[in-house]
Amino acid sequence: DxxxxxxxxxxxxxxxxxxxxxxxxxxxxxxxxxxxxxxxxxxxxxxxxxxxxxxxxxxxxxxxxxxxxxxxxxxxxxxxxxxxxxxxxxxxxxxxxxxxxxxxxxxxxCPPAIVALPSHPLLQLCDSCGLAYATGQSPWREPRGEEQRYCSVCLQKRREDAQIKKSIERMAARPQEVSPGSDEEAKRAVLWANLIYRLNRIAPDYFLEDGKPIVPKRPRDIDTLCFVASAGRGSIRDYLGLIYADGNGMGSRIEKLSTLGEIEKFARSIDDAIYKALASAVARYLSPVHVSGLLAEEDEENGQAEQGGQPQKDGYFFPFDVLLLGGDDLMLLTSGDRALSVALEVARVFRAEAHEQQGTLSVGVVFAPLKYPFGLLHDLAENALRFAKKQARLDQWRDAGDGDDTRINFLVVAGASTHEFDYLYKTAYCRHEANAEFRATLRPYRLPELEDLLQAIREAKRLGFPRSKLHQLREAILKMNRTSTVLEALAALQGCRDQEREFLLRWLYGFNQRYLLQNGQPAKGAGNIQGFPRVIFPWSHLQAPGQSGREIYLTPLLDLVELYDFVAAQEGERESED
Structure with a gap:
């Protein structure tokens, strides 16, 4: 960990x-x-x-x-x-x-020359980084009772983490008094002082429960965060979501500025926008979670546990952890059912706040089981983010003409051998055949498209859309052709109830008309039902831009199926276990 x-x-x-x-x-x-x-x-x-x-x-x-x-x-x-x-x-x-x-x-x-460290078989390497030699044991309790030895660098990081955790608790106990740089606590925990200050301004009741003050804690380690994530109200599956967001073209924009005044204004605006975006997402989707059975472990870290290890009382925890926030970068870990809504809110608010500077974000979201190694999870999120940035440049024909290059990409880890997204896209989600191209996914998504997709998932859950039919649709789409894919998808659709079938067709035709037809115009000769000639269920059929004449078949249905378990119906959720 x-x-x-x-x-x-x-x-x-x-x-x-x-x-x-x-x-x-x-x-x-x-x-x-x-x-x-x-x-x-x-x-x-x-x-x-x-x-x-x-x-x-x-x-x-x-x-x-x-x-x-x-x-x-x-x-x-x-x-x-x-x-x-x-x-x-x-x-x-x-x-x-x-x-x-x-x-x-x-x-x-041209960095300075580095003198190699001595090597000896009796010198133990750090149990965390494995790069430097261990200098001592951690003074804090290890998860699962492990005895580990760490180098001075990793010990310093752990010491800092313990001090910041205490600072966060003290600031959360008096949010009205917190402001950036106001005291030693705020100067030490710069990120959290900024976040608590903004939360108290935009959502004063964030630190209240039934009108009484609460003091949420930061999860101690990955095990605690997993427990909190799965205990939260509305938590759908035992999955974590890692969100990695980065600004688009910020380096090139700042290099075009020629005065110090312009640079200062640009940097302040972007930094302020990312903090506002995070605070808005936390206030809206990441309220403190009430958890029982963890306070004994938390107090044990400070030497205050009761004998017998029984918890003294219940407590509140932040259902997330901010791992990185600076400039135009953000990395946040939370439960799987909250991750996509948080990513959407962060990207939307950042775009609105940084509009004057033309600031936008690309976001990679990875859903992984609770016990998935964090190092691999980070690599997958980084790759998903890079793909979003690259694909936004390649698929400019999908732009709405508003200059908004915000993109959100996501990946669901289904097993221990999950590959990076760009590899999956080339091998599993995309296929070329003669003069045709099949795309089983529309990732990365623009904000309006993803909001539409999430709303469709909520509607499908309220209807109790059978999971067996979703699985059949997924298997049909991944065959990626114009024959068996269409026949098997229609067979799955035929097995649905009338209201489920009507909903899926209506949404697919509407999605195609709103986001996939170039300039939002129906094809010539579309007849009375706009967009119908462009849809061959489950595919949307487009002509590639330019003179190539290449046909593109794509669909958002596979994305709907993969995200189905990570989006909760807003009210009256009823899921079929069929």
Whole structure:
């Protein structure tokens, strides 16, 4: 379970970036200006004779705080001497900024030589990272009673995680008093101070239950998070959902800015947008969960457990954990039934808040069993995110003409040997035949398309759509042809009740008309039923853009089937076990 190290490392780096960098700059030069400091990078204005010393001090602080586990690269660029302090914010510094970026890239590509560590068979490697030699045991209780030995880097991460957990509890007990940088707790737990502050502003009752204050805890480790996720109201299956979101083209956008004022405004807007998006999603979908039977374990970590290991009382937990948040990046772990709704809300609010800067997100969501190794889960989410970004550029014919390149991709882990999404897409979800192309999925989805798909799943659940028919549809679609796929899908449809069959056909034709027909126009000669000639159940039939004449057959039905277990009906849910 490396969740503690991941959270601890994220907290250390976030504090170094947002708090300590600026403090070092102001200590060296009281007139220093922080243009931005988030997302793992920063841009600072200092006196010329202090700049090199600033870089050295920041590098030394990174080595000290991370016990050598992380380093930082810096570069210095002199600005024109004729510019006054008043002119710096609006002056055109495009050439100087380009040169600064070049110096930074060159420094990164030529790191200092590393002296290899000694090796000996009697030296034990760290039980967590396996890279450095162990220096001692963790002072905190290990999950499942394991005895582990860790290197100094991993011990520092675990120490940080334990301290941040206590800081979160203290801030959650007084949310009205919390604001970013307000006290030592807020300066240490920068991410959570920001989140609690925004939650208290947009949803004051988030920390209340029946009008009484509650103090939700952060899940201690992956086992606790799994227990909380499966205990939450509305939790459908014993699955976790990992959400990985990243901004689209942020690097190229910031490189086009030529003044420090524009860069500062852009960075502040994007950082503020991602925090607002997270707070909105948490307030709407991730209310604290009441759990029994875990407080004894939590108190045992602090040496306060009762004899006999019986819990003293019930408690509340956050049904999620934020593993990374900075700049335009977000990584969040929660229960499977909440993950897609959270991802949708984050992408939607970010788009609205960052509209002035044309900011958008691509999101990868992976649903995996509770015991699935987190390292593999992270790799799958990263790959799903990369595919969303790449496919958005390739399938520009699906754009609505609004300039919104927000995309959400998802993957359901069905077994221990699940492949990365791009491999699955090429081998299982996409097939080429002569002058035709079959796509069994529409992933990655634009926001309106995914909202429509989720609403269709909710309606299907309210109707009690039989699971056996969903399975038949899935098997038929994965054959990906114009004969057996159509015949078997129609046979499955024929076995449904009238209202179920009518719902599925109506939704498929409507989805095709709204999102797949180019420019939303029906084909020529469509007749009285718009879109009907373009649908050969279960396929939607399109002509590829350009002069190729290639035919494309695609369908959202497989995505509906795969997501069926991860979306709850909003009210009156009734599922058929057929």
């Amino acid at each position: 490396r969740l503690r190290e991941i959270r601890g490392a994220s907290s250390i780096l976030d504090r170094l970036n947002r708090e300590i960098m600026g403090a070092i700059a102001r200590d060296l030069d009281p007139n220093a200006q922080v243009v931005y400091a988030n997302g793992g990078s920063g841009l600072f204005l200092l006196a010329e004779d202090k700049a090199e010393e600033f870089v050295r001090r920041v590098q030394a602080k990174y080595r000290e705080e991370t016990r050598g586990g992380a380093t930082v690269t810096g570069a210095v660029q002199r600005l024109p001497a004729e510019l006054t302090e008043q002119d710096l914010e609006q002056a055109n510094l495009h050439q100087q900024l380009d040169l600064l970026r070049y110096k930074l890239r060159r420094a990164k590509e």
